[in-house]
Amino acid sequence: MSEARKYSINNVLKYLKDKLSKKERYAFDKEMSKDPFLADAMDGFSQLSPEELLSDGAKLDLRLKEHIAKKKTRKLIPYISIAASVVILFGIGTLMLYNNVNKISERNLAQDVNDEKFTDTIKADYLSPEDSRKLLDEFETSKESESSLNESELFDDKAKVSSPKKEMISKNKAPDKLVESIMIEEEAMPEMDDVELEELIVDEEPAVIAYQQKGEAPEAVLSGKAAGVETKKTIRIRGVSSSRRKSSREGYDSSPVLNFEIQGTIIDTYTKEPLIGAMITQNNNGAISDMEGNFNFRIEDDSLIQVSFIGYKTEELHVRELIENENIIELETDEIALSEVVVVGYGTNKKALNTGAVSEVDMQIETPENLSSTIRTKNARINYNSGFENHAEPVGGIKKFGKYLKSNSRFSPEKNMKVILEFYVYDTGRLGEINVIKTDEQKYSDEAVRLLIEGPEWTPAENNGKTVRELVNLKITFEKNE
């Protein structure tokens, strides 16, 4: 019998209605005994009447067909909307450019005009990930510009102070158009007083940001690249405090600067639980995550951001990476065991914070210092992140476990293959929720899981005199043939 027919609803129904011959029935039973998938499914079917089963089978067939058909049409829609937006933005861009062309040489912006504009357009403090991304895009594309703009100047104090107000408009421009098309707002910056702002140019030109030399016609600068590929909004801000301008500079004025706040979360990469009191810093700015692992942080420029927490490896990342991960930062525990750290008042901590049945949070509270420890042998390493008195381990110890792995492995690779699994050892000693965290190759992770499940029993972790559930991280190395 082909694979398909074996498990078909029709066959199952026949079995349930006892319409199979003895031989067929026995074959079915044997298959059930051999195949846990079928056995489980039959258990599930026993909840339904044959009629219900038949109708559900038909329903599912139909749903699958519909689902496939639906997905096909949905794929086209994004392309159409992208195309449409490109056309629109391109159109707006050309309009803007046309408007701006005549204003290049003007120098004096009315300060008061600008101030009013600020208060009108200030919106939320925080940028959503989308807006942050847009801002970052513009910032980065501007950095890639062909000008000889000195990068260090981007982060001058001067530049920072002078740039951010993007709604700055020169006197003669049509202010409304510009304001409407700008989608990024910022907090008001009070220290604008001593800065003389020159001009704001909003281009919708594709990806070209050429810093304009004083007096040079924009067409010359932008020519050659105007054939747009993808439209990116570019905001160039020129304007530098005249009082602090370096005389040696050759007329490339200030640069775009990042300045926005984000909200995010810091979590443990394995348990996915929030880290409380983790530090996030950039240059000299810092913030700390709260009781839920959340933080508010102001991004100032695109230098690296550090995230650190005791017991975890410090992460350094770029603003872009942060945003691309939806402002969620994952930290990995440091394998160096903090065995020298003495936990004082362990019992008290638990009492004070443990206000309910929160077994998930328990992990964090019981290990205020995030003690991690490891036991290992040549081809296996177990990592623990909880500070339990006794950790869960395979009966016989890690060395015996390693030997078991070696002698029962079905494969011998040409080079060392590593698999990292993560699973719970329940207070009963049973294993559960085995997840593959990392693997060099799927067949090895499958094999690792098999070895784990069929391997020796595990003694559960113990704490305060009773067994507890523990999350265990296991790395198995399939050693190469000697």
Added chain:
Amino acid sequence: MNQNKDSILIKKYKDTNSLEILGELYHPFMPLVYGVCLKYLKNRETSQDAVIDIFEKLAVELKKHEIPVNFKTWLYVVTKNFCLMKLRKDGSESKAFKKMSDEIMDNGYSVHPLDKDEDVDLSPVLKACMEKLKEKQRISIEMFYYKKLTYKEIAVNLKVDEKKVKSDIQNAKRNLKICIENND
């Protein structure tokens, strides 16, 4: 071999990204997926939704990873994990979740010596271990594997529930396996 057929379809899917091809692969296994979901999630509508959700998951996972050696086994694991995660979302302390987590470990990946397709041989180790089994379990094993009676017949014979017969046999197999491995 059936496994090759699945692998061929998966490769085709990876090359073309065609959901229809994936559907062709998935369709014969849908009842199994449905049954397992029913078992753990209990609810018909939820389980039917799950079948489609798992299909979507397949679409993503198969593209990401290498072709699994045994698609059916892999699909089984994915299905169980999906149900587990769903139960966990509804409250990790729920009875259903605990029950499932406990049960999951019962199903091994390897073929039990008794389940090999050839006629069951009576290796001395197997024989010795059989003797060690509890009476009830030994009888169930003998009736099922040696006398080749169906679950139904055994149930009638021993005057117990079919469910009990199945669980006795599963337990017996587990004990046998442990016994055999200890003696190797």
